[in-house]
Amino acid sequence: MVNFYKPKAVKKSINQQLTVEIKSLDMNGDGVARQGKKPIFVELALPGETVEVKVTEEKSKYLRAKAKKILVAASTRIKPVCKHFYQCGGCDLQHLDYEQQLTFKQQKISDLFRRNSNIEHLPWETALHVDIWHYRRKARIGVQYNKLNQAIVGFRQKSSNVLTPIKSCPVLPDVFADEFSDFSTLINSFSSKQAISHIEVIAAEEPLVIFRQVRKLSTEDQQKLLEFNQHKPYQIALQQDGGLHYLVTQNSPYLSYKVNGCDLQFSPTDFVQVNINLNTKMVNQAIQWLALEPQDNILDLFCGLGNFSLPIAKQVNSVIGVEGVQDMVERADMNAQANQLTNCKFYQADLNAETNDWPWLTADSENMVNKIVLDPARAGAYNAVKNIVELNVNTVLYISCDAATMARDAKVLLDNGFTLRKICLMDMFSHTRHVETMALFCR
Template sequence: MVNFYKPKATNKYLNQQIKIDIKSLDINGDGVGKIGKKTIFIESALPGETVEAKVTQEKSKYLRGKTKKVLISANNRVKPRCKHFYQCGGCDLQHLNYQGQLEFKQQKVSDLFHRNSDIVALPWRLSLTANEWNYRRKARIGVQYNKHKQAIVGFRQKGSNVLTQIKTCPVLPQLFANEFDDFTRLINSLETKAAITHIEVIDAETALVIFRQVGKLSEQDRQKIIDFNRQKSYQMALQTDDETELLTPQSSRFLSYQVNDCQLKFAITDFVQVNANLNTAMVNQAMQWLELDSSDVVLDLFCGLGNFSLPMATKVESVIGVEGVQDMVDRALQNANANGLTNCHFMQADLNAEDDNWAWLKKKTAQHQLTISKVLLDPARAGALNAVTNVLALDVQTILYISCDPATMTRDAKVLLTNGYQLSKIGLMDMFSQTRHVETMALFTRK
């Protein structure tokens, strides 16, 4: 048997600094250029620019690099507000002005639709925007320890699981934006500090800071955290896998937020939209696009704790909310009762289950003598392929799809577009400004 020797491919460009013209942005917001026949993706580079970049990765068909110097700058380049921007992986687009960010996100959705459908021009509406900065009412801050056993408190570095130490974060609310140094000093003062693995901050009607721990804190360290909390205007808690201990006297395990006239209560571990102002605008636009009236029966799929259901219930005959997590179903029921809404029906079901004919929904509508007229879907990033397939059998006139991942939304939209529906409206919702993340609202109507 003859063994043929195949020489190992050499890295021609790795670690070199090269000059490159940027032609476009990829779906992650990286600049795209060419070196010979290879495509190169460069962090923090914009279309129309010429940059000097260091090649950080070389594959057979593409390269990756980091901008070292901008030689010719694009008109829409701006100075990042955050001094940690080039190290921290939290934000992707602070070097691009806000209008440019919206244009990039809209083009990203358009490109995905063009790949998955025959639509030539999308019926775009004005983008929903709110705060460009200080908008995150909920965030998780990492805690790691260096070789000297000193705490690093911050967010992951770009393309890494290693944290970068943060001093200030302009997308967090003012209450928390400059708390990193105080958190770091507190943790470093603890004898059993290695038990602290991350910090969660929540700025709702009551603000809360949670220290997440995987080991046991000494009683002395626990008292230090309580003393620290006495100097702050927010509440604090310690959380393990088994329990959450509230450290602030008279504090509650539940927080709340407002959408129009509805107050929604949520637990510390519940999912809520991170951008409060944009969330209210999103709910109101959803109700406008659905053109709700008092005769409507709306099916709210992936309803969570009632973020859309409760405001819609003030406008319609009835809302049926369906959610996969029983705790969230219970919370939605509690919220409806607390707001005096008697026309809400909530139930638990696995909306991602295959080959499910939704007998549970047929039973619920028959029980209450309801005929569903409109559907709203608000799935997680995985999308709602099975749910969309089942929605077709309801034969409703109007379907509103709220998306946090344009790739899965365009996949699911193809099912609707090939089964008698048309895309009537679509719009961005900039829930995460300064980042590449895209939220979209799309209205589908019967042809």
């Protein structure tokens, strides 16, 4: 049998120049226009704009394009604060007026609830937001090397592994915002070329910079790092194979932050909320929405190192915290002891497992628990919620970092006798498309 060569069909629209009118934003913050029956998703375009675009991708059901020229600008378009915005992939929405950013994010949540639960009008409360600049207390900065073996220090471009060299970042705290050039100069002075793969910055009570080394720095280079550290308002550690080596001996291997009168310690590798000031407002609002009473017994699922558990424990009879990562459970126990809270118990369990066996919830504690806090990762809490509806609990506070999985999980609650009483947007990541939500469900 003879096989004849069939050339692949040429994508007719790739590199085509079009003039389009942007009608809306999609879930990622890209402008949406139409070419015939196909939607066109246009990076950095806003509703109400007429834009000259170049098609970069063609699929059977849609096109993607980049804006080449704004012919008619939207009234909501503003000049980005960061000079790297159009190259860096860290922020998505600096070109959009901040109040419109909040409107976009709230509409995104509304659309997901409408699709999943047929709720047309959500009981919105005022959005939580605080510092929209210099808010990000934890970030990973990339390091790459060009053909001349010179270090490039910065963040990845959108949908790319290529780094944009950064001079300053206005979403990082002041202590780190302008350190990029100094980091670059330092790395380029090392004799151990390409030893550093990335840098992590953490603005805790005592700020920390971690240099990740893929091979050990020479003694001479470590001395350069030590001298560099002597002129900086942060401590420095080297990381290799999971271990941290501080340049200056520390009294404790832990960092810390404060929330609602509690001092929480954490390891540099632990998950913590990125926006420290919004975290405080979030915990305050959680306590307010739960209407805590001294006789309450709280179940905190996906409790982490005690971010909600410990401030809540100061106001109630008892708290049971459950977390999937054993290290975090140990950290929560440690933090409870350090804050002299004896009414907390913490357990390790996979809350995403398809099981209704919760051995840490005994018959006695099950009868006592009357309010639940949920703060899952992006995967949501579907299996946990299926178990919650079987409990004799009338109040569930759900904190979400992914509106899609929250809307999915909410349907389980709503189908089992719960009502959505309150919901609010929390702008944890200003100028990005990411959405955080708090919702109160009552039965």
